[in-house]
Amino acid sequence: MRLPDMPLHDPFVVADDKTRTYHLYTSNDPTVSGVDGTGTMVYRSHDLRDWTRPVVVFLTAEQDGIWATDGGWAPEVHAWDGRYYLFTTLHNQDKPLPVPPPDQWGTPFQLPNHMRGTVTAVSDSLLGPFTAVDPGRPTPPEHLMTLDGTLYVDPSGQPWMVYAHEWLQTIDGTMEAIRLTPDLTGTTGDPVFLFKASDASWLGEGIPAGVPHQLAPYITDGPQLYRTPDGSLLILWSTYEKNVAGRDGTISGGYVQTYAVSPSGDLTGPWQQHRPLVREDSGHGMLFHTFDGRLMMVLHRPFENARGKLYEMQFLGHELRVLRRRADLDGGG
Incomplete structure (x- = not known):
């Protein structure tokens, strides 16, 4: 199979040095x-x-x-203490959560909230089978509507789950983190706020002054964290860039791959938002190194009926740059 033939949403690559094999995880699609x-x-x-x-x-x-x-979104696999841990987001519409109050502009949110969050599962093999460590609840606090949990280990060796807190519950989507226990099976302490989607000032550049920005949501998706060559901390994340479409002033937006940097190197920031790396209805990317040492980013495009796209990347200090699109690998499009 080749990437143009592979249904692929929220791709995550593990490059296994032992077998010289790339493992590309995604949600189960029974058709393939x-x-x-x-x-x-x-x-x-x-x-x-x-x-x-x-x-x-x-x-x-x-x-x-x-x-x-339901769900099975954004799976990723991490080696930890001799075993492999899978994070994937599930949800249950039969377990409602409170609907948030009207926002500061008085706009009521009528969309129902329900339990959604990342679960942790463990296996002795990259090929599974993976078993949920606590099947009774998601890893982040269950009263929060969250998704796309990822593993981050700070310089002291403390593991964290970094996740997106749904705009459906927060109105302005946020990135948050919570400390994990040493065996990754539980959490300790309260969630820590990192940043909110609207901190990316470029998000509303396509909306004229006076048009209420709340008509389109501020979404946070797909966090992935990396230490940069200069010691800063970088987070890849995705959102919807807003713009006005049509004479009636309707606000729409395309999915984009962007990133932020904490120059201090600390998870709590402050985080500086950078402009998108890739637009074209693309996002939920992650970085990995090839076996010959190249830095690569994989993401999906388009959002619906997604396929994997590959880019060679480069760090310049704490800035991340696209060197070239690898259409020879991903089939173009």
Whole structure:
């Protein structure tokens, strides 16, 4: 298989040095995996061009007492203390959460809130099967509507889950973090605020003065954290860039891949927002190194019926740059 033929939303790559194999995780799609159910599947490749048919590594139906059965979004796998840990976002519409009050402009939010959050599962193999460590609840606080949890380990060795707090509950979506226990199976302390979507000042540049910006949501998606060559801390994240479409002033927006930097190197910032790296309805990217040392970013495009796209990247101090699109690997488009 090649990337143009592979349904691929929220891609995450693990480059396994032992087997010289790239593992590309995404939500289970029964049309290509042949396995029904909500969960995670993985494609494998030795060259980033030709891929095996996917193998299913996690299914909610196989988790005793799991609190949710829908979702399976944004899976990622991390090596930790000799084992592999899968983070993936699930939800349950039959478990409602309180709807937020009207925002500061008096705009009521009628969309229902329900339990959504990232679960943690563990395996001894990159190919699973992964078993939820606590099937009764998501890893972040269950009264928060969250998604896209990722692992960050600070310089002291403390593991954190960094996640997006849904705009459906916050109105202005946020990035937050919570400390994990040393075995990654639980949390300690309260969530820590990192930044909000509207901190990216470029988000509303396409909206004329006087048009109420709240007519389109401020969304946070897909955090991934990296230490830069100069010791700063970088976070990739995605959002919807706002612009006015049509004579009636309707506000729309395209999905974009952007990033922010904490020059202090501290998770709590302050975070400086940078302009998007890739537009074209693209996002939820992550960085990885090829076996010959190149820095690569994989993301999906378009948002609907997504396929994986690859870019060679470069750090210049704490700035991240796109060197070139790898259409030779991802098939163009």
